[in-house]
Amino acid sequence: MEQQATAPRPRSIAPVDVEQAEAALIEHYPRLVRLGYLVLPPALGRNRRVLTAHALVQRALPRNRVGGAELTVPAPRGTDGVPSEPGYTYVRQRVLRAALDAGRPRGRWQPPRPGQLPPLLPRVWGLRLFPRSGGADELALDQALSSLSGPGRAAYVLRGLELSDDRDVRRVLSAAGVEDPGAALAEADGVRTPAGSRDTPLLESVEFDPCSLQARPTDLMRRRQHTRAALTAAAAAVVCATLLGLPGDGWGRDGAAAPPYAQNAAAEAALDPAKLTQATSSAWKSADRPGFATWPARGDRTGDRELLRRALAAWARPGRAVRVTATPGTPVGPASGPPQLLFAGEVDAAAVVLLHDGVRVVRYAEAKSGEAGAAALDFARTDAADADTSTAIVVGRTDGNVRYLTAPWVTGTAVRDLLAPAAAGQPLHRDAEGVTDATPSPAPSGGCRAWPALRLGSRLVTDLGELVPARLTVGAPGSPRDVAGAQALAGWAHSACHLQSVRSQGVRSVNAWQFATQPLPGGAGSAAWLCTRAETWRGAGSRVQAQFQVPGSRPGAPGAVVARAEDSAACGARDPHVLAGVLWKSKAGAWYALAAGSDDVASITATGGVRGSARGALLAVPARAGAHAELSALTTAGKKLTTLR
Template structure:
């Protein structure tokens, strides 16, 4: 025969203890509230659980010796109240509120506060819900939903909170349950999965409202409501314009149309049917190859809804859209219908690539379509030609990159720039020209390798942007592809210094070995080189001068002795360069070395080291740590300084 519940004896509760208990055991209390609440949408249930716990303390502060709220059961001899009486008090208030939220309500009765949507917390534009568990967790959740509110409370208290049925009865009675014995009997009849016997299922992430996943609300409905609101706002603006503004007075805008006037070109840019699509063989007949002659490829080029979303996000990126752009690239909407390069699925994303004559634009969203987030990337690519339009990044995931190659790329392979003799590994591409994943140099720790891509005769590398940078070698006024052993050896020493050019909008990097110097004291022969990264925007170039001491292994990074930003040095318009370094000979003596390009007639050192030499090379004894200033004269009498 079941024992009848007795009225619990009360225990004074210090409100400060209750506050401390709520803060310390907040996740446990929210889990209890979440499990006892009646069945409802998981996102609403999460917010309701947090709201009930956050309202568990009284609004008015009371003295430490006063009783606050419902009575707290007194522990019996030998029984320890888990976490103290402060926790028991807060748990009792949470339990009472959760039970009240599930109580039936008459047709014309005013709902209780617990039955109303919580004022706080609130999350706009997102649905929050716990992580999904397995089949056992789902079965247990469905079984709990079939119980009454007191039955759920009895089951959860017995499994997670209290040591015996007597304590459960007292807690239920204190929370206002009229028949605790019936609630316990109902909980005992629940057929739960085997894994719940030791409470492991109730403690799983499936029932943890403090470890959440976020998804957007109904995007379609939200867009419909947004369009309706915008239409109403536009009508209000038009009405104000017609009835509230002086006729013919448009202020300082001159001949501009009224603010509410429609722009046909802007509207056309949002219409998927008006996208520019190039025929598959247009590049064969073009006077100049570039992105403008790429055909539209991919398995979703006819997916009107995907294209419409991509164009709309481009025109009006919302707060959930991650927007990136290379330096100097505008992120505004298209001036008219752009060109479609690609629309398809890459890994777990649906990707769309556009080209508007000046920029590449990449739109990506979740392939499943259940997320409101998206990514929008911009890269300036004006004046691209066949050499610089060999590929576009279509996806980045797990430190790997996938490319869409130009239609004229006949072969693709991956090479390690640090290994001059590497012949490359073939890179597979699908029918649309999308490559298999390739490691990004950014994922390499310590520059132990530097993956580069060989597309036909062109060598390119990823610098963290949409368009890979082309790598060349030779004099600045006549750069050529990296197709000789000497050029590959030079790039092996330079590759690790490409890190300084990442995310700078670099279009092409040229390596130029401008001088060879016989070192004093029998030190051997050193190599001087410079690398110049030209940007798509024409400004912000990166220049680095390297000194390669003799005897270093192939692939060993050269010593960067000078750097410059936005300098014409080492470029086609100013093919002059001067750099210096302090070098320690094998004998232990120090020298100030300097080297200039071949048109340098003389070099002078001043400051901590003084000396001069005719021609483009200088070697002067120096002291360790000495500071010197270098100048050089060219054949036409022009004076240049060293890179810094």
């Protein structure tokens, strides 16, 4: 009969006094904070994990002069560069136990443990702090660790950073309160180390270093709103108390919504949770055009009438405590009738409701506890959505990470870095309701070191800071296709960073069209000309860019934007033409004026500071540094073209 393996019993070591523990904490502070950061629950978000990890380490000293009475850990061995002094071993156990406790569920009346509430100290007002972004391998490992339980994550981190012997890992986990260390190690065994991590352990990279941070401001508009709300908080509290004390139903059940000012039969119908419409689970299979209207209602709180009532009331009449955002061109008025319910459930620390009225998707979010307080209401225009542009909706954002609710027809999800076109996509887990695990969102500002995109079946989408991600395509105007193949991914690698210019603009899709390939003078290879067109849900406000990509550029290097236009039909189905030019310097030091047009361009002419002409869609003439050329072209149909402006 096979004997069941059990965790080795922890062994006590000599008592540790405060001075000994403090010396170890100061000397090995970065190592301890990294350990706490990696073991803390990923749902806290990167900013809060950073501050909580520092707080846990700073609270790890013994309360009394001698702390050895509570210390039961393996005798230190000092292998693999791990500190061997008892003081470090003691502090490490305290940090590990506190980080694990932060992820354990607590009873209804049990007070929060350290790490389950935002730390009082350290505290940074007005800034978000998080580690610097790594590459695709670090992103993949972060996703893998996010899918583990707290003990499994601790086992993986201890094995990768601290202890090479699994017997020691079992003892440390057991001393930290893990009931089944063997199961934790088995869970850690299932983590696949991404390719490219053989030289230096990925756990030691800057992606997981909470002592090497970058700072960004918090939501400035939200801070202004909070300041204004604070000035009226006292008066609002008095008014609320007075209204709630009046006889009758009152309006407390509507949460953060403003009080009703008039009774209207249509408006009252739109506020009734019982009248919300819901699509059947198979409606999308038989629909002529699958879209948001064919999504079934999902989530574990679709039957919570009070939550739905608060969401509908906040939509109809948002109060001062409701933060309202909307994509450009999206009306924020109440629904004209009962809307459709898409989702109601808990996401991270919030209760979220997604609604759809045929023209807009609306997201309502409040604290998970349901207590009265601030709420958020986000609007996004989604009229004429089809199966290609209604693949996902953002259900939650936490410190640079985002979760999506995916369409019922999406068969698989994966994350890939657009700046690493040769790297394979990493699978992204979804729960039974179709909600994905948290995945990094492209940084809203700063250096463009990575650009995460989401593969939903065959479609590629990316988050541009709105409720609905933008679809990415390639191909000629009027016939865009999904991004697939090495050439298409390589083209988007040079264009991804330019997506920053269309964030929060209500973008529906962005198409990258390589309209010309031009041999460079002097045998310097061939350059690529691309036109990227961002189209919005509202029809107006499109943004067009022409890019020039020289040969030999490293993957992920942004192409040079040589022309741009707004509210232009160029590069689109209505006007599938483009003309662009650039001054280019050869390796020999000679300057040339280069120009290229779409396939149907019959001739190109340069005037002004550069003079020349050429038949066909390509032009290359000698020029002086800093010369300015006026370009024009004629198509085969006799239409005159000028450069984007």
